[in-house]
Amino acid sequence: MLIDIENLTLTRDKNILKDVNWQVRRGEHWAMLGMNGAGKTALLNAICGYEFPTKGTVRVLGEAFGKYPWQDIRKQIGWVSFSFSEMMHDQLQNIGLEVVLSGKFASIGLHEYPADEDFATARTIMQNLGVDYLEKQPYAHMSQGEKQRLLIGRALMAEPDILLLDEPCNGLDFFAKAQLLHTVEQLAERQETTIIYVTHQVDEILPVFEKTLLIRDGEVFDAGRTDELLTSETLTAFCRAPVQVQHKNGRYVLEVEEEQPL
Ligand SMILES: Nc1ncnc2c1ncn2[C@@H]1O[C@H](COP(=O)(O)OP(=O)(O)OP(=O)(O)O)[C@@H](O)[C@H]1O
Numbered sequence: 001m002l003i004d005i006e007n008l009t010l011t012r013d014k015n016i017l018k019d020v021n022w023q024v025r026r027g028e029h030w031a032m033l034g035m036n037g038a039g040k041t042a043l044l045n046a047i048c049g050y051e052f053p054t055k056g057t058v059r060v061l062g063e064a065f066g067k068y069p070w071q072d073i074r075k076q077i078g079w080v081s082f083s084f085s086e087m088m089h090d091q092l093q094n095i096g097l098e099v100v101l102s103g104k105f106a107s108i109g110l111h112e113y114p115a116d117e118d119f120a121t122a123r124t125i126m127q128n129l130g131v132d133y134l135e136k137q138p139y140a141h142m143s144q145g146e147k148q149r150l151l152i153g154r155a156l157m158a159e160p161d162i163l164l165l166d167e168p169c170n171g172l173d174f175f176a177k178a179q180l181l182h183t184v185e186q187l188a189e190r191q192e193t194t195i196i197y198v199t200h201q202v203d204e205i206l207p208v209f210e211k212t213l214l215i216r217d218g219e220v221f222d223a224g225r226t227d228e229l230l231t232s233e234t235l236t237a238f239c240r241a242p243v244q245v246q247h248k249n250g251r252y253v254l255e256v257e258e259e260q261p262l
Contacts, residue, residue: 077162104121
């Protein structure tokens with residue numbers, strides 16, 4: 001078991017997470033779907049040990065939070081988020097290859113000299129993600145989509161067991177989004193790492209995400225096989241509004257039905 005969460009409750013001013021149970025096995029890829037404020041980031045924070053459980057247990061890679069040095073666990077987790085991409089301003093003048101290499105040292109900017117094999121690994125990762133053409137381009141001059149793909153490469157440099165992709169399509173136009181989703185799909189198919197893909201959007205849940213966690217108001221609404229959960233009936237209950245879900249060409253499409261006048 002890679003992630004094993006039992007009865008997790010996080011209380012701050014209010015209950016942010018309530019009795020969350022969730023198990024992720026090695027080799028599975030999960031989507032996490034929830035509206036704004038559902039508790040997605042809080043759950044990622046708990047997994048990475050940035051939030052201390054009020055109640056319940058968080059186990060990652062077989063170790064229990066509070067009983068193991070979590071900085072060692074964090075090294076096995078790659079977290080790529082849109083907000084992180086905004087924090088990279090210190091790295092603006094670094095070129096693509098340096099940004100990817102910096103993932104080896106978990107640093108923003110490159111302060112240590114990488115070994116020859118690190119250069120080779122970074123180049124292979126960039127090639128696999130289709131961003132090898134950015135090797136010499138300054139981070140500051142890249143488009144948002146290029147930055148997001150490069151930051152996935154940066155996370156992969158540490159060979160993480162778990163890759164958290166936190167709303168990676170935020171701010172992308174439809175073409176950059178399609179490109180990024182294609183990159184994620186290929187990465188998932190290579191099975192190098194277990195991916196948890198966090199999103200508000202049903203259409204980003206690719207067939208490679210065979211499992212989905214539906215989170216609402218800090219609680220797990222449902223978790224299980226994606227094809228069983230992404231139905232009109234379940235998502236109507238989840239959204240508290242009538243929606244239609246269609247499965248077209250391997251992609252889910254959600255339409256909000258117009259409210260019928262009473
Ligand atoms: N430290 C805190 N103290 C009080 N409330 C908090 C704290 N951290 C988060 N919250 C609240 O908990 C709820 C869940 O927040 P969280 O950021 O996890 O949502 P989210 O699902 O990631 O939302 P979004 O999709 O908008 O990013 C929100 O209502 C938020 O305001």
